[in-house]
Amino acid sequence: MSTAEELARLGRRLVELGLSRGTAGNISIRESGGTVVASPSGTDLGALDPAQLSVLTSTPSGALEQVSGAKASKEVPMHAAMYRRFGAGVVVHTHSFHAVQSSCLPPWTPYCAIPPYAPYFAMKIGNLPLIPYRHPGDPALGELIDEADLEFRAALLAHHGLVLFAETVDEAIAATVELDDACRLAVSLAQIPQARALEEEAVAELAARNGRPWGPRITSS
Ligand SMILES: [Zn+2]
Numbered sequence: 001m002s003t004a005e006e007l008a009r010l011g012r013r014l015v016e017l018g019l020s021r022g023t024a025g026n027i028s029i030r031e032s033g034g035t036v037v038a039s040p041s042g043t044d045l046g047a048l049d050p051a052q053l054s055v056l057t058s059t060p061s062g063a064l065e066q067v068s069g070a071k072a073s074k075e076v077p078m079h080a081a082m083y084r085r086f087g088a089g090v091v092v093h094t095h096s097f098h099a100v101q102s103s104c105l106p107p108w109t110p111y112c113a114i115p116p117y118a119p120y121f122a123m124k125i126g127n128l129p130l131i132p133y134r135h136p137g138d139p140a141l142g143e144l145i146d147e148a149d150l151e152f153r154a155a156l157l158a159h160h161g162l163v164l165f166a167e168t169v170d171e172a173i174a175a176t177v178e179l180d181d182a183c184r185l186a187v188s189l190a191q192i193p194q195a196r197a198l199e200e201e202a203v204a205e206l207a208a209r210n211g212r213p214w215g216p217r218i219t220s221s
Contacts, residue, residue, distance in 0.1 A: 002050065003029050003031055003035075003037045004037050004050035004051070004053050005050045006029060006169050007027060007028070007029050007037050007038075007039065007048060007050070007053060007169075008048040008049070008050045008053075009169060010027055010029075010045075010090065010092070010169045010172060010173065011027055011039060011045035011046060011047075011048045012045075012046050012047075012048075013173050014027070014045055014046075014092070014094065014173070014176060015044070015045050015046030016046070017173070017176075017177060018096075019094050019096040019176055019177070019180055020045045020046070020094050020095070020096065022044070023042045023043055023044055023045075024094065024095040024161075025045060025092075025093050025094035025095055025096075025161065026038065026039045026045075026073040026075050026076075026079070026093050027039050027045060027090070027091065027092050027093070027172075028056075028076075028079045028090070028091050029089070029090050029091075029169070030058070030083050030087070030088045030089060030090075030091075031088060032087075032088045034057055034058040035055065035056070035057055035058075036055070036056040036057065036058065036064055036079070036083070037053050037054070037055055037056075038053065038054040038055075038056060038072055038073065038076060038079065039053065039054070039073065040052065040053060040054045040069070040070035040071055040072060040073065041054075041070070041071045041072060041073045041074065042073075043070075052069065052070050053069050053070065054066060054069045054070050054071065054072035054073070054076075055067050055068045055069040056072060056076065058080070058083065062080060062083070062084040063077075063080055064076050064077070064079065064080040064083075073137075074136070074137030075093060075136060075137050075141075077137075077139040077141065077142035078091075078093060078141045078142050078145065078157075078163055079091045079093070080142055081141075081142035081143070081145035081146050082145065082163060082164075082165045084146065085145075085146075085165070086153075086165045089165055089166060089167050089168075090165070090166045090167070090168065090169055090171070090172040091163065091164070091165055091172075092162075092163070092164050092166070092172050092175075092176050093161060093162065093163045094161050094162055094176060094180075095160065095161040096161060096162065096176070096180045096183075097180075098180045098181070098183035098184035098187060099156060099161050099162040099179065099180055099183045100159070100160065100161050101183060101184075101187045102114050102156060102183035102186050102187055103130065103156040103157060103158050103159055103160060103161065103162075104158070104159055105186075105187070105190060107129075107130040108186075108197075110129065110150075110216065111127045111128075111129060111150055111152075111214075111215060111216050112127055112128045112129070113128050113129065113130035113155075113156045114128065114156075114182060114183060114186035115186060115189075115195075115197035116182075116197055116198050116203045117182070117185050117186065117189060117195070117197055117198060118181075118182065118185060118198065119198065119202070119206050120178050120182075121178060121179075121182040122198065122202070122203040122204075122206035122207045122210070122212065122214065123206050123207070123209075123210040123212065124174060124175050124178040124179075124210070124212070125153065125154050125164075125175060125178060125179055125182065125212060126152065126153065126154075126207040126210075126212030126213045126214045127150055127151060127152040127153075127154075127212075127213045127214060127215070128152065128154050128155060128156060128179070129148050129150055129152055129155050129156075130155070130156050130157075130158055131144050131145060131148065131155050131156065131157045131158060131163075132144060132158055133157075133158040133159050133160065136160060141157065145163070149217055150213075150216065150217050151213035151217060152213055153165050153166070153175070153212065153213070154175065154179055156183075162176070162179055162180070162183075164176065164179060
């Protein structure tokens with residue numbers, strides 16, 4: 001399957017799973033050579049035409065410049081910031097309902113916007129900072145991702161949605177589902193004072209075992 005076909009498959013699955021509706025959200029795949037294939041501005045992720053995608057290239061400074069195809073989304077600087085952290089892979093940005101709901105609550109800690117209630121959250125996501133609000137498409141969102149002094153593979157964008165990085169399309173689908181479910185759990189349990197997060201030690205152990213970052217950055221003095 002070509003990169004363009006893989007991107008279309010990713011978009012289709014996100015829509016089938018109810019994680020993207022209308023023309024909300026955008027997705028991209030960066031190949032190892034630095035070429036990025038992205039969903040165009042204002043398109044339905046469930047109906048991406050592999051022949052009509054946006055093609056961009058990474059500049060030496062890590063920005064993304066369009067080289068061909070349909071007009072890229074104005075939210076591309078956020079994808080560029082994720083690729084500056086991780087290199088080749090997949091970036092998903094959705095306005096999925098539960099992620100937006102959670103992004104309107106005060107963050108649980110500086111390194112995790114929601115309490116970790118279920119083990120799969122620790123295994124698939126780990127740290128989840130809440131990136132302060134900026135208007136959609138504001139390049140400052142990319143800068144805030146750069147400036148976050150934390151290891152993370154996914155973040156909530158305040159009053160907006162989620163952004164995450166994954167190595168593969170299948171991992172991206174699984175992580176988006178897990179994150180939206182974790183947000184759904186967090187919002188429903190926020191109304192129950194007795195609800196308890198998973199014990200910190202268990203979260204740290206599961207995250208470490210699955211190569212997911214957990215906790216504040218430890219800087220050696
Ligand atoms: Zn958005």
